[in-house]
Amino acid sequence: MFHSLSMPEPDKILALMPIFRRDERPNKIDLGVGVYRDASGITPVFRAVTEAESRILAEQTTKTYVGPAGDQLFCELMTKLVFSDHGPLERISAIQTPGGAGALTVLCGLIAKTAPNATVLVPDPSWVNHLSILEDFGLTAQRWSYLDKATGAADFEAMRRAVLSARAGDVILLHGCCHNPSGADLTREQWRDLGSLLVETGVVPFVDLAYQGFGDGLEDDAFGVRHLAATVPNMLVASSCSKNFGIYRERTGVAFVLGRTQELSKIAQANMVVRARIGYSMPPDHGARIVSTILQDDHLASDWRSELEEMRSTIVGLRQALAQAFRLRSQSERYDFLIGNKGMFSQLGVMPQQVERLRSEFAIYMVEDGRINIAGLHPDKIAHFVDAVTHVIRSS
Ligand code: PMP
Secondary structure, three states: OOOOOOOOOOOOOHHHHHHHHHHHOOOEEEEEOOOOOOOOOOOOOOOHHHHHHHHHOOOOOOOOOOOOOOOOHHHHHHHHHOOOOOHHHHHHHEEEEOHHHHHHHHHHHHHHHHOOOOEEEEEEHHHHHHHHHHHHHEEEEEEOOOOOOOOOOEOOHHHHHHHHHOOOOOOEEEEEEOOOOOOOOOHHHHHHHHHHHHHHHHOEEEEEEOOOOOOOOOOHHHHHHHHHHHOOOOEEEEEEEEOOOOHHHHHHHEEEEEEOOOHHHHHHHHHHHHHHHHHOOOOOOOHHHHHHHHOOOHHHHHHHHHHHHHHHHHHHHHHHHHHHHHHHHHHOOOOOOHHHOOOOOOEOOOHHHHEEEEHHHHHHEOOOOOEEEEEOOHHHHHHHHHHHHHHHHOOO
8 A cells, every 4th residue: 555656746835834944044034825924923813713712612511513514603604794694695505614725625526526527717826726626526627827917917808718718517716805826806897797707608606715804805805706696696605714813723614605596505505515524524613613703793793803904904004015115126116016916915926946046045935936925024024025036036
């Protein structure tokens, strides 16, 4: 046994973590892993999360099994957070999952079961795990070039062409907001156009919503998902609580399906439960209990919203400061796209060998594709960062 296995390629993002930890240079900057960091470099526990946890600890009387679909109340509260009170809630079903990645896995399993021959259109670039999960289920992925090279914005025409070349029943994977890795999102008008196009072609949207609240705010970031839910007959949505509740390691997410009818939606949900039972039997409970404790309590919910909003505006401020520093250093507006990008990530347009030089010469860590986590930058380090990037680009 095992002799036919070879060592898999290490995950490029996770592989950076131990190397960064071992780096003893005092100026080191970690822009790799996609977690929010405050000004002191810490990924904080939200106040509301700490309070919810202490209530759970005081009040919980059992830790018996909950069930493969997870906590019903959590799913209801999350349905409203994602789709609002006005969505087609009767046609939406949900199960709690181990994080957003768990939701993606359950939903890819569902696609493989119901439409094994469907092609899944995947933006290029996208979160690397998207392709890995799809391929693991034997699904065929087809990439389309997501970014307009000249402007750095989403290339909607390329997306339109990809959808028009697909068959009815094929699937298109979309980032609900804060596109990872580029930060380039669709405009509202583009979401509307896309909705009409999907209705026309019968291509099914599969939306990954991992950063709700980090782009333009909790409600605005859900615009695309909500618009599509009001427009198309069928949809799949993977939502993550890792970032917006800061409970990364608690593995909390939701897999949603929107069905043409309530009955089809319930059948799809029952099939997701089967996927869950086979894959991990039941999702971990603690994170979901934290989220439902917060969302049920007006005081905790409003404190959570304001702390999330503080994080969001910190990122917006860092984006502005970074673009301004690049503007002064380069005497150009080349980096102004950083202001328009949403969420934690942007891509700097540096080559892998330049990324390597930034690490070896300046102790600046980023993903090979030039993705930076803006939240990893401290305002005091922006000048050093901009100097280093400029130096490496000019001298390569
Ligand atoms: N989707 C995207 C686009 C992500 O960036 C991530 C996390 N990096 C996830 C899903 C998965 O999040 P989780 O930690 O909740 O599994």
